[in-house]
Amino acid sequence: xxxxxxxxxxxxxxxxxxxxxxxxxxxxxxxxxxxxxxxxxxxxxxxxxxxxxxxxxxxxxxxxxxxxxxxxxxxxxxxxxxxxxxxxxxxxxxxxxxxxxxxxxxxxxxxxxxxxxxxxxxxxxxxxxxxxxxxxxxxxxxxxxxxxxxxxxxxxxxxxxxxxxxxxxxxxxxxxxxxxxxxxxxxxxxxxxxxxxxxxxxxxxxxxxxxxxxxxxxxxxxxxxxxxxxxxxxxxxxxxxxxxxxxxxxxxxxxxxxxxxxxxxxxxxxxxxx
Numbered sequence: 001x002x003x004x005x006x007x008x009x010x011x012x013x014x015x016x017x018x019x020x021x022x023x024x025x026x027x028x029x030x031x032x033x034x035x036x037x038x039x040x041x042x043x044x045x046x047x048x049x050x051x052x053x054x055x056x057x058x059x060x061x062x063x064x065x066x067x068x069x070x071x072x073x074x075x076x077x078x079x080x081x082x083x084x085x086x087x088x089x090x091x092x093x094x095x096x097x098x099x100x101x102x103x104x105x106x107x108x109x110x111x112x113x114x115x116x117x118x119x120x121x122x123x124x125x126x127x128x129x130x131x132x133x134x135x136x137x138x139x140x141x142x143x144x145x146x147x148x149x150x151x152x153x154x155x156x157x158x159x160x161x162x163x164x165x166x167x168x169x170x171x172x173x174x175x176x177x178x179x180x181x182x183x184x185x186x187x188x189x190x191x192x193x194x195x196x197x198x199x200x201x202x203x204x205x206x207x208x209x210x211x212x213x214x215x216x217x218x219x220x221x222x223x224x225x226x227x228x229x230x231x232x233x234x235x236x237x238x239x240x241x242x243x244x245x246x247x248x249x250x251x252x253x254x255x256x257x258x259x260x261x262x263x264x265x266x267x268x269x270x271x272x273x274x
Contacts, residue, residue, distance in 0.1 A: 092166075099169030110149040111175030117145055118172045119160055127157035129178060134159070157181035167194050174201060181205075185234075186212035192220030199223040209234040211263050218247040225254050236263045 106114045116126045116135065120143050125136035134157075137143045146153065155176050166189045179202050184190050190213045198208075205227055210216055211234045218241060224230065233251070237244045248260040261269055 095164060096166050096168045099166055099172070101168075101171035101174075106175070108148065109146075110151075110153075111177075112155040113146060113149065113153050115155060115158070115173055115176060116153070118169075119158060119163070120145065122163060124158065124160040124163050126155055126159070127181070129154040129156040154178045159183045160187060162186040165189060167191070167197070170194055170197050170201075173198075176202065177204075179205060181207040183207075183209040184213060185209045188212075188214055191215035192217055192223075195220035196223040199226045203227055204229050206231045208232070209269070211236040211269060214238050217241070218244045221247040221251060224251055228255055230255055230258050232259055232261070234261045234263065234269050236265060236267070238265050240264070 105117065108114075109117060112128075116128075119126055120136055123137065125134045127134050135143060135145065156178055158173070158176075158179065158181070161183055162185070165184070165187050170190075182198070182202065182205055184198075187210075190210065192215070195210065195216055198205075200223075203226055206229055208224075208227075208230060213236070216235070217239070221235070221244070224233070233248075235244075235248065245262060248262055252258050252260055263269060
């Protein structure tokens, strides 16, 4: 616990005495994020192309030795329980693949509209700057968003409550320089790694709801010291951990004006929707 206290205090001092005026470092980080995601996408495509069979390839010769299966193939067990596990594994793999960052979408729409299309298409909702209403699907599953870049559409709030969002999907939430409100309530697959990515991506965030995220622990909360503009955070202490509560208290001490609402499992926040 002393190590956590020192880490949060060190982060507070770095943010307070930074030699970069007007949060230049945070702006550089956000501008770098999209380019980083593009390079990651190119790297994944290169790795896939290295093993993807093409017309004219020798089927007896592997394209790359490191991808060659050195172990003997295991006997397939078609028991009912194993079929269910196989189906569940492939379903998760498909969802992760479907949520991967697509550079073309960001190049055509820009970061704000690309994120809006990605989330609303999957059941989330977004709110643009200057609007008093949320953009989401209607009862027929339809929604209205521009199909080309429009600088007037600036994302200010994102609500993905209960959305089956994985770490791979968080890569689509990049370059949102004006985002102030984010709700990841009941996103069961958001863990400490995802929270660390969020803390680095949205340093100007003012509201964060991560209640119901069962995989988030006090270790993930420690990364939030970078979000010096955070005013309200809602969390759920699933393991009823003392260290979890102490991490929230230390964050309140580290970030001026922050209020943490700590819920117990099954408890709902009294905070009204944005």
